[in-house]
Amino acid sequence: MTKGHEFFSESITTLQVTLFVKRKNIDAFEITVDAFQDVSSQLAGKEFGFWLDQICLLNAREGLLSEAPLSWPIFRSRITYDAISQILSIMEIHDQIIRNAPRTKLWQIGEQLRLNPQAMPKFGDFPIDIADKHKAMGQTVSSYLRKGRRLVDNACKGVFPKCS
Numbered sequence: 001m002t003k004g005h006e007f008f009s010e011s012i013t014t015l016q017v018t019l020f021v022k023r024k025n026i027d028a029f030e031i032t033v034d035a036f037q038d039v040s041s042q043l044a045g046k047e048f049g050f051w052l053d054q055i056c057l058l059n060a061r062e063g064l065l066s067e068a069p070l071s072w073p074i075f076r077s078r079i080t081y082d083a084i085s086q087i088l089s090i091m092e093i094h095d096q097i098i099r100n101a102p103r104t105k106l107w108q109i110g111e112q113l114r115l116n117p118q119a120m121p122k123f124g125d126f127p128i129d130i131a132d133k134h135k136a137m138g139q140t141v142s143s144y145l146r147k148g149r150r151l152v153d154n155a156c157k158g159v160f161p162k163c164s
Contacts, residue, residue, distance in 0.1 A: 079161045084151065090115070091148040094141070106145075110137035115144065 033051075035044050093113065097104050110116060119136035121129075147163040154162040 079151075079163060084161060087144055087148040087151060090141070090144045091152075094145060105134075105138065106141040107134040107137040110141040116140040 097109055116137050119133045121133050150163045
C-alpha cells in the first residue's frame with residue numbers, strides 16, 4: 001500500500017526540470033531542462049512556461065512549496081522528500097508503539113529503528129556509556145518527533161515544507 005506523501009516526488013510533465021538555487025551576484029536562477037526526443041516543441045514550450053510560472057511563484061515570497069505546490073518535482077529545500085518520508089514514518093511508528101505499550105522509552109524506539117548508529121550500545125560497553133547512548137538515542141527520536149509535529153502543524157496552516 002502506498003502512502004500519499006510518496007506521490008510528491010513524481011513529475012507531472014514530460015519535461016524533466018531541475019531548479020538550482022539563486023546565484024549570489026546576479027538576479028538569476030539556473031534551470032536545466034531535459035526533454036525526450038518525441039516531445040513536440042509546442043508541448044515543450046507550454047510545459048516550460050508552466051515551470052517558469054511555478055518558479056516565479058516560489059520566488060515571489062518566502063520560497064515555500066505551499067506558495068507553488070505544483071512545483072514539487074523541481075523544489076529544492078533543506079528538507080527532502082526522503083527526510084519528510086522518514087519523519088512521517090517515525091511519527092507513525094512512535095504512535096503505534098506508544099498506543100500498544102505506553103511505557104516504551106524513546107531510546108527503545110530509536111534502537112529498534114537504528115536511528116543513530118553512534119548511540120547503539122555495543123557488547124562490552126560500561127553501564128555509564130550505555131546510559132549516555134540511551135540519552136543520545138532518546139534525544140534523536142525526540143528531535144525527529146518535534147520536526148514531524150512542526151511539519152504537520154505548518155502543513156495544516158498551509159505552510160509546507162517547514163519544520164521550524
